[in-house]
Amino acid sequence: MRASRIRRLSTELANQIAAGEVVERPASIVKELVENALDAGATRIAVTVELGGKRLVRVEDDGEGMTPDDAVLALERHATSKIRRVEDLAAISTLGFRGEALPSIASVSHLLLRTRTQGASRGTEIRVSGGVVASTREVGAPEGTTLEVTDLFYNVPARRKFLKSDGAETTQVSRLVTQLALGHPDVGFTLTSGPRRLLQCPPAASLADRLFQLYKDRSDLVEVGKSAAGVQVTGFVAALAGPGQGPVRGPQNIFVNGRAVKDRTIAHAIVHAYSTATIKERSPEVHLFLEVPPDRVDVNVHPTKAEVRFLEPSLVHEVVRRALSEALGQGPAPEITLDVVAGGGAAQQPGSSGPAPATAMGAPGGGDRWQPLAETPRGGAPVVGAGYEQPLRDLVREVRPAAVEAVPVAVDRPLLPLGQFRDTFIIAIDDDGIAIIDQHVAHERVLFEQVMERLTTGSLESQRLLTPMIIELPPAERQALAAHGPALERLGFEVEEFGGDSVRIAAMPALVGLAACEAAVRALAQDLDGLDQGSAIDETLRRIAATTACHAAVKANDRLTPEKMVYILDELRRTAHSSVCPHGRPVIVRLSRREIEKRFERI
Ligand SMILES: Nc1ncnc2c1ncn2[C@@H]1O[C@H](COP(=O)(O)OP(=O)(O)O)[C@@H](O)[C@H]1O
Ligand SMILES: [Mg+2]
Secondary structure, rough: OOOOOOOOOOOOHHHHHHHHHHOOOOOHHHEEEHHHHHHOOOOOOOEEEHHHHOOEEEEEEEOOOOOOHHHHHHHHOOOOOOOOHHHHHOOOOOOOOOOOOOHHHHHHEEEEEEOOOOOOOOOEEEEEEOOEEEEEEEOOOOOOEEEEEOOOOOOHHHHOOOOOOOOOOOOHHHHHHHHHHOOOOOOEEEEEEEEEEEEEOOOOHHHHHHHHHHOOOOEEEEEEEEEEEEEEEEEEOOOOOOOOOOOEOOOEEEEEEEEEEEOHHHHHHHHHHHHHHOOOOOOEEEEEEEEOOOHEEEOOOOOOOOEEEEOHHOOOOOOOHHHHHHHHHHHOOOOOOOOOOOOOOOOOOOOOOOOOHHHHHHHOOOOOOEEHHHHHOOOOOOOOOOOOOOOOHHHHHHHHHHHOOOOOOOOOOOEEEEEEEEOOOEEEEOOOEEEEEHHHHHHHHHHHHHHHHHHHOOOOEEEEEEEEEEEEHHHHHHHHHHHHHHHHHHHHEEEEEOOOOOEEEEEOOOOOHHHHHHHHHHHHHHHHHHOOOOOOOHHHHHHHHHHHHHHEEEEEEEEOOOOHHHHHHHHHHHOOOOEOOOOOOOEEEEEEEEHHHHHHHOO
């Protein structure tokens, strides 16, 4: 008979194995300890690390503390105050619940726990080494809890070897504390590394204040706020028009019920929202907070609780996508101010060097051609014939009844076009002032969103050319077109090698006019040639869509009929992101009624 080979693992070894999942590096310890402090209702949390946390991680809180008995229990495996019954698992409202962190950490370090409950006369101090309790005694201690973890992995050299340099570990800790601080604005945080204070955030009244403490002034972020179907989304995300003509790149902090998570559903919704708005999304900075009823999200998916599972992922996806879309569409149109010299001469910029944006509205001198809408040479129904005393809203309703029922978006008041300036800008008015719209970028924005919208449901309408078009292109560009055949086809292009230096275009998207076809294909070839190898298909489609929209749009110097102007403004109004083009250029600038009245000394 063979001797039995199966043996029950010692508690210490079992804890070390669990530690393999929970404790990867100093930052994981900081995460577990800070989450415990938050669960204990702390209002101030101080984190200290030395040598990137390898020598020391200390977390001090002013939370509820532990009684002597609880302090002993807290170090045992599967001991927790946060759940009791299996039903509790279905609606978890605390950050912790597994009862694993303290025993796991204690099994791979030297741990000191000092704690005192609110109002108790004495505190408790427990020392543990490699998972074995070394001493327990009564001590004087501040109210709250301090945990000190020293010599991480001193007894597991294999794990110690995987730690990065002190600097790299400090960076991880600092990122993590920043994220936790962002997730809990009402709690004060400090982070100290050796002699350096890396972070200091007193308790803040709002998320906006906390963002300011952490990242200073962020006018390149827009606020998100939406609540639908029991899901609430708040936060701040990169605006479409960042400093580099596109949303700023940066960290993506996602919180579900106060817990920082990585979640593919949410990540996808973010990409989706940005991809219908801009071609420069890549990795936009977002700080998003979801509140979901605890019984509709499962947090018990992953040992480090970094992932969650939603009961209704597509609902969450939709609410997040809409929340972002609405927020991104809300960027206000930039305002311009007038500088008028009494007597009507050319505008002078008092003491300014270089022309201010206002000069675009400077005195319309000799060559500048205004086209009053009613007298447009190409005819068409005069739009303003009814006179201005009629409310503008009614006027526009008269021209295009559907205009008024559009969904609320950035440009949510109907704009009445008066005419074109230099055949390039549409001049329009509404009750709030005068708007100048770049006709090309406005139309481009409209078409881009239409194209992206249709792509999500299938492919774009294509039109076959009666005589295929033959275009000569450099080899690299021919290659680029060939390599992206399927993507081009989804947008309605049919392009094939024609031998020699040529490609043959047999079909193109219906929305691109024949006249613009060759230019569009040349631009696409260059664009796709410049695209990073291995770009995601989404990215490729977005690029093609942007180039297609650009070439299908009316150009600068195109004379527009009144109907076309009304159409563009009308569509722009339905467009979610009407104030910037997909490349981040402004679509519209406004001269407010207030500014005009001020200049004419009417207020
Ligand atoms: N900073 C703290 N303040 C008060 N109680 C704490 C603190 N840290 C841990 N505890 C107590 O110790 C228990 C075990 O902690 P832990 O091992 O992290 O498991 P969990 O957080 O999953 O319950 C907690 O349930 C809590 O009751
Ligand atoms: Mg915990």
